[in-house]
Amino acid sequence: MQRNLLIGLAAFGSLALLLGAFAFQHLGGLAPCKLCLWQRWPHAAALVIACAAVAVRGRLFPALGLLAALSTAALGFYHTGVERGWWEGPATCSATGGEGLSDADFFDRIVTAPVVRCDEVAWDLLGLSMASWNALAALGLALLWYLALRKS
Template sequence: MTDLRKFLILIAAGGSAAVLLGAIGSQYIGGLAPCHLCILQRWPHAAAVLIGALALAFRARLLPLLGAIAALTTSGIGVYHTGVERGWWEGPTTCTSGPIGGMSTEDLLNQIMSAPLVRCDEVAWQFLGLSMASWNALISLGLALIWIAAWRRTA
């Protein structure tokens, strides 16, 4: 295994580990409860960390490509979540608010009682005008490029 390939894999998998630890830290230390889409964005990062460990142990050409797919997956979910937060499109009905017109009082009460405590269409934290979902999308896109560079180094 070339040293550059190993270094790129370490950076890409380490980046996913850092993002994942940051998300978990913001939840348990910072008190920011994750919504449904936030949780979905964590799984591909966990997969990328596992893929990174496997790619360092085995010289399989496919592993860095799978790491790139994992990073692109969480980036895509981050873009989707950003659109939900900004009102560009509707999010999943399980974690966003919807219209209440034409609902009976009982149906409205049932909707309120079954609604999650954390909504996907509200920004809980932002930095430089970008939400956590937006930062995840951008960082994960960069990680995908690093994974692709590692894949290209596998001859």
Template structure:
């Protein structure tokens, strides 16, 4: 496989994942949570970096594409942990217990709570959430970027 073909596969994979996310959002009517949105930004960067790598041919853009894929994969792992209750996510998109919280504070939390929570799994396939699938595929895309980086 040529370097350009590997770059097309890696950047095209990010494009496919991003289009899939938009499809779930706009066709499937599944609003994204905060962490879902965070996972989208590196995919957008990877697409842009792929264009730069193909147009300019510099290895820097390929290396940064691998970093972008690794970043969305890492966010996907973090999001998976939040969904599985392995750790807490950002206060703005997760739910916590009500022990020791006054009724007034609880009411404020309810009124200020976001509509989409990061600690719930809205869709899964083979017991894996979208965040987990994003992480798995993103690390595969990172491998493609690194293979492209090794090509002369």
């Protein structure tokens, strides 16, 4: 495959994942948690990187696209681990993190905590959450960026 076609496919994949996330949020009523929002940024960056990669030859932009895809995959796998209880997530969006606090501090944390928790699965398909699907899809996008990098 040609370099620009691979970059275009990777960009289309990131765009599709972003549009899907926005559809779940705005049409499906599933508000994103902090980790969900973090996973969107590398996809947005990949779109900008793809435009630059098509305009400018070289290895820099495909390498940056690969890094963006691997970043969102890593965030997706981290989020999956938080959802499955393999490790704790950020204290600001998980049920954990109250140990060692006074009653007043613990109450303040509860009152100021965001409504959407990172450690609860809001939607799943075939036993995998949106974070898990994002991680797997991002690995596929990383492969496309890697192939584009090799063609550079």
